[in-house]
Amino acid sequence: MDQPKWGHLKKLHEVLKSVEEALTYGVTENYQYPNFVDVQLHSYNGQDVCFMGNAHESYDATISFRNREYFIPAWFVTILPDCVKPVYNTAHVNVQTSIMVKEHNPGSFGQEEPLVLDCHWKNEHIEKFERSGPPRGSILTTNKLLDQKVVTNDTSDYLWFDHPKSELVTLRVNTDGHVVHVSANNKFMGTQYAQNGQYSFTYEIRINLRKGKNYLTLCSSTVGLAHSGAYFGNVPVGIKGVQIVNGSDGTVTRDLSTNQWVYKVGLLGETTKLFDVSGLSDGHRRRTELLSTSEQFIWYKTNFKTPLIPDLLVVDLKGMGKGHAWVNGYSIGRFWSSYKTECDDTSSCDYRGAYGADKGATNCAESTQRCHTPTSTTSQFPGPREPPGPTTSILSSSTTPPPSRPPSPLIIDVEDTVRPA
Template sequence: MEISKCCLLLLVASSLSYIVCSTTVSHDGRALIIDGQRRVIFSGSIHYPRSTPEMWPDLIRKSKEGGLDAIETYVFWNGHEPRRREYNFEGNYDLIRFLEEVQNAGLYAILRIGPYVCAEWNYGGLPVWLYKIPGMQTRTDNQPWKDEMQNFTTLIVDKVKEERLLATQGGPIILLQIENEYGNGDIEIRYGEAGHRYINWCANMAESLVSDVPWIMCQQSDAPQPMINTCNGFSGCDGFTPNNGNSPKIWTENWTGSFKIWGSPHPHRPVEEVAFQVARFFQSNGTVQNYYMYHGGTNFGRTSGGPYIATSYDYDAPLDEYGNIRQPKWGHLKELHASVKLMEKALTYGEVVEDHLGNGLTITKFSGDGIVPGCFLSNQNSTVDATISFQGTNYFLPAWSVSILPDCKKEVYNTAKVKTQTSIMVTKKDNAGDQSKDLRWSWKPERLHDSAKGFGNSFTVNKLLEQKTTTVDASDYLWYTTNVEVSKKESFTLSVSTTGHILYAFVNGRLVGSEYATGGTYNFIFERKVTFKPGKNQISLLSATVGLSNYGAFYDNTPVGIVGGPVKLIGKNNTILDLSESNWSYKIGLDGEVRKLQLDEERWYSGVIPTKRPFTWYKTTFQAPLGSEPVVVDLLGLGKGEAWVNGNSLGRFWPNFTANPDGCKQCDYRGNFQTNKCQTACGEASQRWYHVPRSFLKRGEPNTLTLFEEAGGDPNQVNFQTVTVGTACTSAGEGDALSLSCQGGRTISSVDFATFGEPDGTCGDYESGGCGSDEAVAILKDACLGRESCSIKISDTIGTSCAKLASPRKLVGQVTCS
């Protein structure tokens, strides 16, 4: 695909010439216009910090092969400016390299600067140091905020301009975004008139930086011109109308699934439902559609928004967390993209005529002079299949499906008729080297006693401080320590009101209790009976977070920690001693964090290691698994903490937080999708497998895994495995080709099931049905055994033993890859 046109510029003064490739980007009410042509654009979100630079080319290549025209990403302010005016554009924050990889692949880019991003990202992408600036109020008509937001936005725009990455400079960027979801729900309303002024300021500021590439504002119904307001959601974008007649219809976020939550089952969105909504969007004059996410990736480090977002950001995307192709989602959508592209001219230039037949049935025709017409036949009934008679031909439409007829004669695609292979991914130990069950561990205790006794405290004030603004997000942990004097041995109830996610209480260096926030309510009162000795007694409270809030009006003002308390001692006869304004000293982070034990190679204890012991550091070495398949570490058996490989953080782990056992049932794709509709892993660990990118590993020499275990677990179950296709299933009817493939050099080792007709059960669990299984198995064995992939053309000569089988005949097969 060409993304630009080239014009020759002559430098007469130096008698030199060079070619500058540029692309004009504009729009009207019908479509985005690129180099004078209205275009249909399929885009997909890939967030560069949620993968590694070594992964980017492969992810982008697979996206292009899946039929995408563009890659979309947010820009993550708190990753790029972790400290004020100290910038980071290295490693997986190398935004320019990422955009250049997109350009090298011949794709467009959509850059959503924000700089607020939401994205289930820690603090919505805002750096916490903003609150060190006097008078700061974010996302409103506030001068300190506007100064900082404009400074960062200008920085990003200047960077892409310097590297000539705007489309008009010959680069890939065809759309830019300012702000994000500000008009969603009642967010803007709650900011009042200052919010309206702020949105107008955003538009003017953005346009002053770049005026020759369009800007968008998603979920912003009052977006000022020339901003293009856009739609987000699982559904409903077919009925979305921009707020200006000159704005094209853009779907910024078509959620391909959803994020994983600690303590919840895994959500899955069936590809039939995704495809249905995409087809309906283009049937209703849509022009740019972006999948959120096309590759979700991993929340490395402490980047997940919280306190509920898991480390995996797989999102049930067409490319899974590790970069594998997820089938049938990737393949079925690829066929959809190709089908829609066949009628691009009709969709963007043709006149539209709709015929509503009743009961959710609609025929939409796009046609015009000199244009090959294109048609959509849709059945929006979620329960009843239908047959539509159109231009003398009958077309069968399953419930909740759309058929695409690029020439208004032949159906080339139906959203509910999936012909792509289904792949069941498995973890395998066979390529994991010698370390799978023989890891030798060493350990170190976290120096709790020292911290609980106040050693290392850095400052003292007479109040209980808010946690995130005290730590400036340098750690999940903050120590609060004070002293109390009593004249004799006495018992009290220690009462602590906290908005932290976890609280540990120590008296005189001894842990007296802990409590986790439950049920999504991060505001609780911790109470424990404690006994004080005569004289001075020390109370130390360790508050822990699991990510900072990332969404909603004034979300950034959500308090964290023991801010204000109260912290009280309740004695006999309910006498109360309020310690909230006592002399409190503070220490940011754990001792092991300060000493960077994940990088420490010396003085670890060996021999028999303690297990089920909270606040313990563990370390082991291992060999990198062989091959090129993605690597994961199985942390089942551990409690809660953080993991590192060779000093690179894999993110927070919490495998002892199990999902509710209820809520998983047979999935029906029909009807608008909700996150609790199709779930798996009920009653299991919210997350068990943690991605270890190959670029984190050293080949041929020992690698180091370091774990910080907060809750108490057993590292002896930890092992490394690779992720690959284990089982593959597909089906094809007469005139089509049945295709099967493995990955990573693995081959088809067995044919486990084959039949003509419709079998009982589903992929991985076929039982019986159809006919001629012996003949079908023989055909698949002959074509597929020992091969990494195979393809069989289905003809009417196949299935001679099934003469009575209704036409069109269908071949179904299931194989194992090893």
């Protein structure tokens, strides 16, 4: 839970719900003051609700309204449900701040959690063309590149393109997807992802291929789809062009976009449900210390004892790449821990004025997210004198570096504080 933002918005929601009838059915009056200051009055069934706003970026105003004086700072809105006493101010934050504290799991019933959890892993099997035909699970073969949403039907983040050719030197991939992975002859070559939300980008990679027939495999990956805005369903997603280019001047020597491509949706691990508790069996996994640093598309599994503290559980994925996380078979969402914020947090933050991507930036060059899970997904206590069963965490990661340590549970410790704007 992102505090204090979540709590601040929760209070706003509560105030607006309390005056909902006046806002939706009431009569509205507007009072204008100098320097972009205004008061909006909503009246309904004897209830008066006031919104006082100051849209100036630097001018603090003091106004008189209904024989009372109100101080309204710059770039500020205050809500008065009775048009007398302010109860909510956009720039004054008075809610708790969550602080993440790493704690060793004390275990239960005399059972101690080891400091380093036992973690196992398994490669995602990536198939390629063979003489006998296309890979298992492929759904269609076309002579053009299709939109990813049409092919996957939102059943997976991953869409594979497989194509055999020879003597590629420099490969250019034009895509509207979020991430593209390139493999040649069943060997991973490189990955590129969109920067700063610019999902339409070009990836060029130098590939030295063997003489004769070569196998080219592309994976286009998404991290969610557009769900708002005009015509959001028409936003293109996925690879739209594949070309061989001259390494010296960048001219296109051959366009592979209209060659034959085989499409395959999703990961094999998704189909075989490796994310289930029993998905990574002992006979099909290896210990973490045997993990190669060049591996991509890895499934990880670890077990830990359910913490005694009934708080929110955090799976620390700071050392991971991009992927999906499950706890006891329940999806807790995607993660992209290797995606670092690109911003400048050296300057002071001023909330006044129009918002920008670098405004009030903090934790620059740090991971943008961590995975949280409610304890309802962890193993429960079977009885008052019996310890809970182990909680199983399954992670699929399509980008590495591999984790610097196995995923480990954290506990969030919440302190009640007031953070000024």
